[in-house]
Amino acid sequence: MQQNLFLFGFILIKFVLQYFLIDSGYDLHRDEFLHLDQAHHLAWGYISVPPVTSWFSYLIYLLGYTEFWVKFFPALLGALTIVLVWKTIEVLGGNLFACSLAAIALICSALARLNLLFQPNSFDILAWTFIFYTLIKHIQTGKNSWFYWMGIGLGFGFLNKYTIIFLALGLLIGIIFTKERKIFKNRHLYFGLGIGLLIALPNIIWQIIHDFPVIWHMRMLNTYQLVNVNRIDFLTEQPLFFIGSIFVLIFALISFFTYPPFKNYKFLFFTLVSTLTIFTFLRAKAYYAISLYPIFFAFGSLYLTQLLKNGRMRYLKPVVLLIPIVVFGLMIPLVFPFRPPEKLKEVYKKYPELQLTRWEDGVDHDIPQDFADMLGWKELATKVDFAYSKAPSDEYTVIICDNYGLAGAINFYTKEKGLQAITMNADYVNWIDLSREIKNVILVREASDIVSEREISLFERSEEIGTITDPNSREFGTIIHLLLGAKTDINSILAREIDEKKAELRE
Incomplete structure (x- = not known):
C-alpha cells in the first residue's frame, strides 16, 4: 500500500513537471502539427510515421483539440514508463528505496525533454520497456x-x-550470446511473434499498396538530416541523456556480471551493446537509443540497494536520491524551454562549447532548433485568418504552404471555421481536396521563396498580408500573400503538381 502511494506521488510529479518545463510563450512544435492533422485523415500508414500517433491525435480531437491534451498524452506515456520500471523492481523483489531511485532517475532525465512533445518517441520508449518487461517476466x-x-x-x-525493428535485431543478438537462447526452441515464442506480425500487417499492406513511402522518407532523412550525424557524437551523447543518474546505469551493467540474482538477465547487456552498434553504424540520431535505457534503472537501483544496505554505506542513500535531482535542476536552464527565448540566449552565450544550439543542418544558432520550432505559429495563424477573411465567403479559398509545419500550425490555431491549409510536403500531398473550384489562394512562403510575377498574373488582385516577425522563430520572415480572383484553372495546376510530387515518392 505504501509503495503504491509513493508511485502515485511520482506520477503526479511527472505530470506537473511536464507542464512546468515549457514557458507559456511557446507554441506547439512543428512536428506535432503534422501528427495532429492526421486525426482528420485516419489511415493504416503515413509517409512519415505508422498510425499509432494518429490514434492519439483523434483522442485529442475528441477531447477538445487543445494544447492541454496535446501535452497530456506524452506525459501519460512517460508516467506509464515509470510504472513499468517500478513494477519490474517489485517483480525482482525490490523495496521502496529501489523503486524511488529508479522513478527519480527517470523523471530527472532526457525523458522529460522527449515527453514534452507529441511525437512517436514517448510511446516508443514505453513499447521498448514493455517488451523488456515481458521477457523478464517469462524468465522469472x-x-x-x-x-x-x-x-x-x-x-x-x-x-x-519502425525503429522497433532495431530492438528486435538487438534482442536476437543479445539472446544468442546468453543461455537464454534456449527460448528459440519454444514454439510459443514464434506464436507470440506471429501475433506481433498480425498486428503490424495492416501497416505492411498499406506500405505495399503505396509503393513503400517509408523508403522515400528514410532516403530524405539520410540526405538532409542523418548525413550530418557523426558516429562518435552519437556515442558520446548517450551518457548525457541520464547525466544525473548515469551511475545507476553503470551499476546496472556491472550487476549482470557480479550479482548472482541477475545472471539470468545478461541478455539485456548484450542487447544494449548490439542495438547501440546497429544505431552507430546506421548514423542514427542519438535520441533514437533512449528507449533502450529505462529498464536498466530497475537493475541498477536494485543492485545499489544491496550495496547500500549495511554499515556506513546506508548513510549514502539520501545522497544517491538527491544527485539526480540536483543535476537535473542545474540542467533545466540549458535543455528546457522554461524561459523566454531572449533569456535562454543569455544562457547559451555563456556555454558555446556545449554546442546546445547546433541544428540538424550542422550550424550553430542562437537557440536550439526544437525551441525555434515552437515559435511564430500563432502569429502566422492570426495573419492567415485575416487574409482568409478578406476573400469572398461564397468562393473557395485554398491556403498553400511551403512545408507541413506551416500548414499544420494554421490548421490547429485558426479561428476560421472550415479553413484548411495544404502543402505538397510530407503526408499533406495525399490530403488535398480538389473537388471544389478554387477561386482564391493564400500563399504562405518561406522568406527565401518569394511569390513570382507569373503566380500573381494568374489572379485579378494580389496583396501581401504580412510576415512572421518573431526573429527567434525558425520560420522568421515567412510571407503571407493573398491572391484573389483566379483567371485560370488553379485546380488543374495543383493536380499536375500533386502527380509530380507523388511520382517523386515512388522513385
Whole structure:
C-alpha cells in the first residue's frame, strides 16, 4: 500500500513537471502539427510515421483539440514508463528505496525533454520497456503467456515507429550470446511473434499498396538530416541523456556480471551493446537509443540497494536520491524551454562549447532548433485568418504552404471555421481536396521563396498580408500573400503538381 502511494506521488510529479518545463510563450512544435492533422485523415500508414500517433491525435480531437491534451498524452506515456520500471523492481523483489531511485532517475532525465512533445518517441520508449518487461517476466515465471504479450508489444511498437525493428535485431543478438537462447526452441515464442506480425500487417499492406513511402522518407532523412550525424557524437551523447543518474546505469551493467540474482538477465547487456552498434553504424540520431535505457534503472537501483544496505554505506542513500535531482535542476536552464527565448540566449552565450544550439543542418544558432520550432505559429495563424477573411465567403479559398509545419500550425490555431491549409510536403500531398473550384489562394512562403510575377498574373488582385516577425522563430520572415480572383484553372495546376510530387515518392 505504501509503495503504491509513493508511485502515485511520482506520477503526479511527472505530470506537473511536464507542464512546468515549457514557458507559456511557446507554441506547439512543428512536428506535432503534422501528427495532429492526421486525426482528420485516419489511415493504416503515413509517409512519415505508422498510425499509432494518429490514434492519439483523434483522442485529442475528441477531447477538445487543445494544447492541454496535446501535452497530456506524452506525459501519460512517460508516467506509464515509470510504472513499468517500478513494477519490474517489485517483480525482482525490490523495496521502496529501489523503486524511488529508479522513478527519480527517470523523471530527472532526457525523458522529460522527449515527453514534452507529441511525437512517436514517448510511446516508443514505453513499447521498448514493455517488451523488456515481458521477457523478464517469462524468465522469472517460466510462463509462455509472456511471449504473447511480447508479440503485442512488438506489433504496436511497429505501428508506432519502425525503429522497433532495431530492438528486435538487438534482442536476437543479445539472446544468442546468453543461455537464454534456449527460448528459440519454444514454439510459443514464434506464436507470440506471429501475433506481433498480425498486428503490424495492416501497416505492411498499406506500405505495399503505396509503393513503400517509408523508403522515400528514410532516403530524405539520410540526405538532409542523418548525413550530418557523426558516429562518435552519437556515442558520446548517450551518457548525457541520464547525466544525473548515469551511475545507476553503470551499476546496472556491472550487476549482470557480479550479482548472482541477475545472471539470468545478461541478455539485456548484450542487447544494449548490439542495438547501440546497429544505431552507430546506421548514423542514427542519438535520441533514437533512449528507449533502450529505462529498464536498466530497475537493475541498477536494485543492485545499489544491496550495496547500500549495511554499515556506513546506508548513510549514502539520501545522497544517491538527491544527485539526480540536483543535476537535473542545474540542467533545466540549458535543455528546457522554461524561459523566454531572449533569456535562454543569455544562457547559451555563456556555454558555446556545449554546442546546445547546433541544428540538424550542422550550424550553430542562437537557440536550439526544437525551441525555434515552437515559435511564430500563432502569429502566422492570426495573419492567415485575416487574409482568409478578406476573400469572398461564397468562393473557395485554398491556403498553400511551403512545408507541413506551416500548414499544420494554421490548421490547429485558426479561428476560421472550415479553413484548411495544404502543402505538397510530407503526408499533406495525399490530403488535398480538389473537388471544389478554387477561386482564391493564400500563399504562405518561406522568406527565401518569394511569390513570382507569373503566380500573381494568374489572379485579378494580389496583396501581401504580412510576415512572421518573431526573429527567434525558425520560420522568421515567412510571407503571407493573398491572391484573389483566379483567371485560370488553379485546380488543374495543383493536380499536375500533386502527380509530380507523388511520382517523386515512388522513385
